[in-house]
Amino acid sequence: MANSTYTLLLITALCGLFGPSSGSLPGEPRxxxxxxxxxxxxxxxxxxxxxxxxxxDRNVIPDGFYLELNNIYLAEHTGTHxxxxxxxxxxxxRLDQVPLQNLAGPGVVVDVRDKTRDNPDYEIGPQDFQDWEREHGRIPDGSVLMLRTGWxxxxxxxxxxxxxxxxxxNxxxxxxxxxxxxxxxxxxxNRKMHVIGIDTGSMDNGQSVQKMSHRILLPKRxxxxxNVGHLDQLPTTGSTVYAMPILIGQGSGGPARVFAIVDGRTSACSPLTSTFATVLLTLSSVILNVI
Structure with a gap:
C-alpha cells in the first residue's frame, strides 16, 4: 500500500515537472x-x-509594393466540408441558416478501424455505439460525434x-x-448530437445508393x-470540437475549418513519465534496503 501511495505521489510530481504528454504546460489548452x-x-x-x-499575381506591382492574389474554383462539398x-x-x-451553437460541442470519437480493416464497405451500426458507451459512457447531448474508420x-x-x-x-x-x-x-x-463527422468521402458508405443515413439524420437537424482529417490526434473524449464553414448564402454545404480544443488541465501524464516514476521508486527502494 505504501509503495502504491509513493508511486502516485511521484507520478503527480513528475507530471507537474514535465507537463502532460501533449507537450503543453499544465493548464494550457491544446x-x-x-x-x-x-x-x-x-x-x-x-x-x-x-x-x-x-x-x-505574386509580384511587385507598378505601385511599388509586393502583392499576392489567387483564384479558387471548387464545389460546395470539397475537402473537409x-x-x-x-x-x-x-x-x-441551408448552410447560412445553421445556428453557430449547432456547430460546436463535446468531441466524441468512435473508433471502428478494427471492423473496416478487412471490409472497405463496413457500415457502423447500433452495436458499435452501444459497445462504445459500455466503455466510455453515454454519448453526450450536443456533442460532435466523430466516426474514425481509418480512411x-x-x-x-x-x-x-x-x-x-x-x-x-463511375x-x-x-x-x-x-x-x-x-x-x-x-x-x-436515442441520442441528441449537434454534429456527426466521418473520415471518409460520405456519411453513407461508398456502395450506398439511397443515402439513407443522410435522409434519416439531416431532418433531425x-x-x-x-472528409474529416487527423482523427488520430483527437482523444476519445475530453475535447471541444468546432466546425466553422464558409458562410455560403443558400448553400447545401461548404468547406469548413474543423478543429478541437483539449483543456490542458485534463491532459493525462505521458506513459513514459509514469514508467519513469515507477523505475525511480524501485531504485530508491533497493538503495534504502541496501543502506
Whole structure:
C-alpha cells in the first residue's frame, strides 16, 4: 500500500515537472487540426468539379509594393466540408441558416478501424455505439460525434483510388466505410448530437445508393462533416470540437475549418513519465534496503 501511495505521489510530481504528454504546460489548452488543406489534385467526388487554385499575381506591382492574389474554383462539398440539412431535405436549413451553437460541442470519437480493416464497405451500426458507451459512457447531448474508420489516413498518402475506391466518374465503383442506416436510426431515436463527422468521402458508405443515413439524420437537424482529417490526434473524449464553414448564402454545404480544443488541465501524464516514476521508486527502494 505504501509503495502504491509513493508511486502516485511521484507520478503527480513528475507530471507537474514535465507537463502532460501533449507537450503543453499544465493548464494550457491544446488545439488540434481536423481539416485537410485545399490543394490541387486532392480527392474529389465523382461528377463534381475538382478543386482548382490558380495564381493571379505574386509580384511587385507598378505601385511599388509586393502583392499576392489567387483564384479558387471548387464545389460546395470539397475537402473537409459540412452537409447542411438542405443537402438532402427539401425546405430544411441551408448552410447560412445553421445556428453557430449547432456547430460546436463535446468531441466524441468512435473508433471502428478494427471492423473496416478487412471490409472497405463496413457500415457502423447500433452495436458499435452501444459497445462504445459500455466503455466510455453515454454519448453526450450536443456533442460532435466523430466516426474514425481509418480512411482518413489514406486521404493524401495513397491517393484518390485508395480513398474513394476509384478515380473515375463511375460511382458504382466507390468503396469506403460509412454509417449504416440502422446506426443512423439508433442515433436519431436515442441520442441528441449537434454534429456527426466521418473520415471518409460520405456519411453513407461508398456502395450506398439511397443515402439513407443522410435522409434519416439531416431532418433531425444533425449537421454532417465529411472528409474529416487527423482523427488520430483527437482523444476519445475530453475535447471541444468546432466546425466553422464558409458562410455560403443558400448553400447545401461548404468547406469548413474543423478543429478541437483539449483543456490542458485534463491532459493525462505521458506513459513514459509514469514508467519513469515507477523505475525511480524501485531504485530508491533497493538503495534504502541496501543502506
Amino acid at each position: 488545439m488540434i487540426e481536423l481539416t485537410w488543406r485545399l490543394e490541387n489534385g486532392m480527392p474529389h467526388w465523382p461528377g463534381m468539379v475538382p478543386y482548382n487554385f490558380t495564381i493571379v 459540412l452537409d447542411a440539412p438542405a443537402h438532402f431535405i427539401q425546405g430544411a436549413w 482518413g489516413e489514406w486521404y493524401w498518402e495513397q491517393g484518390e483510388t485508395a480513398y474513394l475506391g476509384t478515380d473515375t466518374g 460511382t458504382t465503383l466507390l468503396h469506403f466505410p460509412g454509417l449504416h442506416p440502422e446506426g443512423a436510426q439508433w442515433l436519431a431515436d 444533425v449537421i454532417f462533416i465529411e
